[in-house]
Amino acid sequence: MRLPPRVLVPGARFTAGEAVTLPEAEARHLEVSRFGPGAEVVLLDGAGSRAGAHLSSDGRKAVVCELLPARGEPLRRVTVLLGVGELSRVEWAVEKGTECGAARFVLVAAARSQRAHVAAAASKLERLRRIAAEAVKQCDRTVVPEILVPSPLAAGLGLCGGPLFVARPGAPRLVPGAVPDLTAVVAVGPEGGFDPDEEHLLDEAGAVPIGLGGRILRLETAVIAALVQLIDDDAR
């Protein structure tokens, strides 16, 4: 079973019967993948709208045939406060975290984040956003998670509302159903973890430790393991 290709058209408005101009990269990708005139596609604006459409004869537009309900979006909006590590690991964390349903990534320039890694992440925000967008298309969800520029933990916490969790070795697993709220935040430290000042800050903010099993997980593995516990609601 091959799903119709998903095409991201940020800022577009979908109206049945009307044509939408595709971003050039998307049109080219469809052409290379041999989707010709009339081919069925699914349009996403990346912000919650989804529509079925057919490619125009020149492959540069798509004519909307029907609006579709959002899919792949968990009911709970989970923000990941992501301690910055090596760029490749941040990239994987964003890709995998998007697959697992994260609503937002707030990059954290943690005390133990290496400066070079923070600088790399800050200069590659557009790349990280593209990775999130590609993952949204691949995993068949509707909304592209936001990715915020690296900031210290205190500033990152200030951007977040809802119950706060922190991945901490040795802590107990989250009991399913324990989070009734529609938003939640989970902090995942960089390699070496958050430092004592940061842990204190998290404790002061009422962070509930959640365990990820009895082993030391890489950044990107920890993000997945935390999200699998926190996003336990069926996607709509």
Next chain:
Amino acid sequence: MRLPPRVLVPGARFTAGEAVTLPEAEARHLEVSRFGPGAEVVLLDGAGSRAGAHLSSDGRKAVVCELLPARGEPLRRVTVLLGVGELSRVEWAVEKGTECGAARFVLVAAARSQRAHVAAAASKLERLRRIAAEAVKQCDRTVVPEILVPSPLAAGLGLCGGPLFVARPGAPRLVPGAVPDLTAVVAVGPEGGFDPDEEHLLDEAGAVPIGLGGRILRLETAVIAALVQLIDDDAR
């Protein structure tokens, strides 16, 4: 907090007061990482033995000072029947699955596995085993998971005992505590999933479908999401 380096010495026997010759690659790695004579290391035989030791003056041996209890090993031994995909994804699945506590990976040449991918995985078993060994050291567990050569699903199933699960989109999450057994098997299909014949085989074998959320997960993400649900016992 920096843990002492973990050093893998397959087949070694650890006895307090006796010296163990380190594999050349391990000795070189310690030297490059500036661990000198007398440095504290943790020796692993990869099969369940663990010992504290100190490097000898030439850095080629380590003298065992005490036997240590195993750590990082879940009580439940979970085998992953892993539908072969692109080599890079199989590598990540092995690395991440090892971090998450998998006991064994049985590679499955599934109906929808591409032949080239199966050939690549079969020819890179040693590389996959090295990746698992490195992950064991990194995540601070004790036993290196086995990795078995790709075989069709029926043959792979024949190698496994214990309750069988299959990752299937749309299925409900596993209820925590639902698996009382000390062994379990989880089948994760390749890109595109298992084909109808394979799904039938799994159903006949009594496989219980487990859901991984309402999105389409990549192979390596699915392995983590399944293991997080199946390995819910605290590591010893």
